[in-house]
Amino acid sequence: MRTRSKIQQIVLATLFFGGITLWPSYSAAQTAAGTIISNTATASYTVSGGPTETSTDTIAFTVQEVIDVSLTWDSVNAIVDTPDTDQATTFTLLNSGNGTEEFELTVANVSSPTDDFDFTLPADVQIYIEDGTTAGFQLAEDTLYVFNTNDPVVAQGASETLYLVADIPGGQTHNFEGHLTLTADSTTVGAAGSAAGTTLTNLGDGGAIDAIVGSSQADASDTSIYQVNTVSVTVTKTVMTVLDEFGGTDLIPNAEVTYRIAVDVVGGTAEALTIVDPIPANTTYEPGTIQLELPPAPSVTLTDASDGDVGDYNLTNPGAVTVVLGDTVGGGGTINIDITVTID
Amino acid sequence: MNIRTVSITLLLATATGFAVAQEQGPIVFSNIAQKEVVVIDENGEESIELASVEIVLPGDTVLYTSTFTNQGEEAVSNIVVDNPVPENTQYLGFSARGESTEVVFSVDGGATFAGAAELTITGDNGEQRTALPEEYTNIRWIYAPELAPGQSSSVSFKVRIP
Numbered sequence: 001m002r003t004r005s006k007i008q009q010i011v012l013a014t015l016f017f018g019g020i021t022l023w024p025s026y027s028a029a030q031t032a033a034g035t036i037i038s039n040t041a042t043a044s045y046t047v048s049g050g051p052t053e054t055s056t057d058t059i060a061f062t063v064q065e066v067i068d069v070s071l072t073w074d075s076v077n078a079i080v081d082t083p084d085t086d087q088a089t090t091f092t093l094l095n096s097g098n099g100t101e102e103f104e105l106t107v108a109n110v111s112s113p114t115d116d117f118d119f120t121l122p123a124d125v126q127i128y129i130e131d132g133t134t135a136g137f138q139l140a141e142d143t144l145y146v147f148n149t150n151d152p153v154v155a156q157g158a159s160e161t162l163y164l165v166a167d168i169p170g171g172q173t174h175n176f177e178g179h180l181t182l183t184a185d186s187t188t189v190g191a192a193g194s195a196a197g198t199t200l201t202n203l204g205d206g207g208a209i210d211a212i213v214g215s216s217q218a219d220a221s222d223t224s225i226y227q228v229n230t231v232s233v234t235v236t237k238t239v240m241t242v243l244d245e246f247g248g249t250d251l252i253p254n255a256e257v258t259y260r261i262a263v264d265v266v267g268g269t270a271e272a273l274t275i276v277d278p279i280p281a282n283t284t285y286e287p288g289t290i291q292l293e294l295p296p297a298p299s300v301t302l303t304d305a306s307d308g309d310v311g312d313y314n315l316t317n318p319g320a321v322t323v324v325l326g327d328t329v330g331g332g333g334t335i336n337i338d339i340t341v342t343i344d
Numbered sequence: 345m346n347i348r349t350v351s352i353t354l355l356l357a358t359a360t361g362f363a364v365a366q367e368q369g370p371i372v373f374s375n376i377a378q379k380e381v382v383v384i385d386e387n388g389e390e391s392i393e394l395a396s397v398e399i400v401l402p403g404d405t406v407l408y409t410s411t412f413t414n415q416g417e418e419a420v421s422n423i424v425v426d427n428p429v430p431e432n433t434q435y436l437g438f439s440a441r442g443e444s445t446e447v448v449f450s451v452d453g454g455a456t457f458a459g460a461a462e463l464t465i466t467g468d469n470g471e472q473r474t475a476l477p478e479e480y481t482n483i484r485w486i487y488a489p490e491l492a493p494g495q496s497s498s499v500s501f502k503v504r505i506p
Contacts (some may be wrong), residue, residue, distance in 0.1 A: 040428075046420065046421045047420045061400055221391065
């Protein structure tokens with residue numbers, strides 16, 4: 001990287017030796033740009049009976065800067081509502097060159113068969129830079145990126161965590177995907193997009209060395225996925241009946257309390273839906289009282305064992321009733337799970 | 345910065361990566377560094393060519409060649425060439441060459457030398473093991489014959505820039 005103030009000195013040249021130049025691939029812990037490699041050889045010999053020694057002058061060359069970068073989405077879809085606000089996807093920007101380099105960041109909509117909707121740019125998508133305080137995107141903490149104002153400056157081999165933070169348009173269908181591509185370009189003039197091996201004279205780290213465009217062509221991009229989820233699952237818990245040992249309805253020791261967990265799925269299919277209900281403190285589960293009403297079927301009793309039916313007590317989850325509803329299509333009516341406990 | 349100033353000075357002095365000894369004596373001794381470049385010809389054949397060290401990057405291989413010429417009136421004997429593996433580089437195994445020479449290496453900065461198979465290093469677990477080429481610190485070529493007036497010979501080795 002070098003400051004932009006010396007643009008007039010730019011000379012573009014491409015390494016070319018009798019054909020196509022193969023570009024080696026670079027690994028971690030590279031020799032830093034600007035490192036001087038020097039060498040002096042010594043020879044000793046005998047002449048006229050006496051030992052003599054001679055050395056060559058020192059020859060030296062300086063390791064130049066290779067500009068390379070990678071940008072990688074963490075492959076975790078953002079599951080979003082429609083509409084929704086401030087939904088983040090996470091990228092890692094790695095300076096894989098051997099000098100300190102500055103990168104400018106841009107975001108774009110994608111056009112692909114699996115991309116169902118676009119975002120309003122630039123209004124609805126911001127780029128944030130992780131500030132290191134708390135892992136993961138924090139709107140209140142992380143740094144809003146402004147193009148060419150706070151371009152990240154990344155040391156050799158170091159990385160930055162970047163976030164795309166998007167507002168999701170309304171009216172999207174369940175499972176629709178919106179794709180966004182984040183691109184990082186080296187700000188060294190003439191680097192981004194140039195052929196690997198392009199020499200940028202005196203534009204290397206510090207300005208005394210050259211910068212060479214590496215195999216990444218000094219720019220990198222990756223695409224993240226926002227996936228709309230319109231399914232909502234509502235779970236409510238209510239006390240249905242109380243029966244004390246005197247035939248009344250007082251919440252006193254030994255009273256039996258039957259409560260109902262009502263599960264409503266709307267807007268699509270809730271996948272792998274499981275209800276886990278820990279038995280409340282100071283109560284004891286009344287064996288054999290798990291009732292499941294899965295409309296339109298009438299209510300059935302589930303055994304406490306982990307067996308052919310979908311419910312159990314104290315097995316899948318200790319001290320809790322577990323009912324595995326599985327993929328549950330919404331709009332089929334309220335699913336009721338009734339459980340009876342005794343007050344200790 | 346000071347380092348940068350030094351680097352510029354050195355580069356100016358040795359812009360071609362080439363240096364000749366200043367000392368008086370029958371042996372004129374020179375040293376050159378060249379970068380290996382893989383090229384592909386029209387037929388897709390790969391070959392290695394040598395280029396200047398003007399632009400060297402991590403991953404590159406550099407060839408050092410030291411040439412000694414007897415410009416005196418009488419034969420010179422017992423010629424031994426010593427060359428340290430430059431700092432910030434790694435010796436490439438089996439790359440040391442020299443006609444009529446025995447090549448030995450050092451892993452202790454040139455205090456002791458041995459053949460590649462006999463060189464050992466004490467590993468982290470305290471056990472001796474054979475040294476790896478990238479751990480060599482110095483190379484020594486022992487030139488067996490006498491070098492007659494007017495004759496010259498050369499030795500070479502390669503390093504990788506990590």
